[in-house]
Amino acid sequence: AQKVTQAQTEISVVEKEDVTLDCVYETRDTTYYLFWYKQPPSGELVFLIRRNSFDEQNEISGRYSWNFQKSTSSFNFTITASQVVDSAVYFCALRNFGNEKLTFGTGTRLTIIP
């Protein structure tokens, strides 16, 4: 079984503030992949990052960073110096290795206030 929880339904921050989106996952497998996707107001789904369970190194890409902690089963996403263009729904997802099914969380709607 696999489950992804995004407890923050909606977050609003003022532009230039930092914001962290939480993702907690459940799985019995030791090998799995975690993903983040962005869905802007236009509706398409955009891939942001994939991380496998063997790699706990944090990753930074510009203003985006991801903190993967197996000890707490979390894969949190931080946006530094937020911008209005970051306003979107963000989804965390999990796939166990060898399982063809991708399980999404319910998403966090992020609104950046100018």
Next chain:
Amino acid sequence: NAGVTQTPKFQVLKTGQSMTLQCAQDMNHEYMSWYRQDPGMGLRLIHYSVGAGITDQGEVPNGYNVSRSTTEDFPLRLLSAAPSQTSVYFCASSYDSNQPQHFGDGTRLSIL
């Protein structure tokens, strides 16, 4: 490079009607899948395929059929539409199931 193409973008059906949502990809991806997105529920997997001739059920398969006769196409069929199937439907593809998926733009379906 078109990526994943879904048609139609919008559709309104009456209860009991049938229709097929089309999905095509031009990236030679083996893995294709269909999701539905409902408010507060994220994306839920309906059906998926790991290659031509192979399909399997996802989390919410009832009321939907799929087939995969070619690598490129993965249509989703609603046999007898019900109001509970009102949703936004996304098709996705990837090289294999462990790779990031490329999503189509979605089909917004309303069942009256």
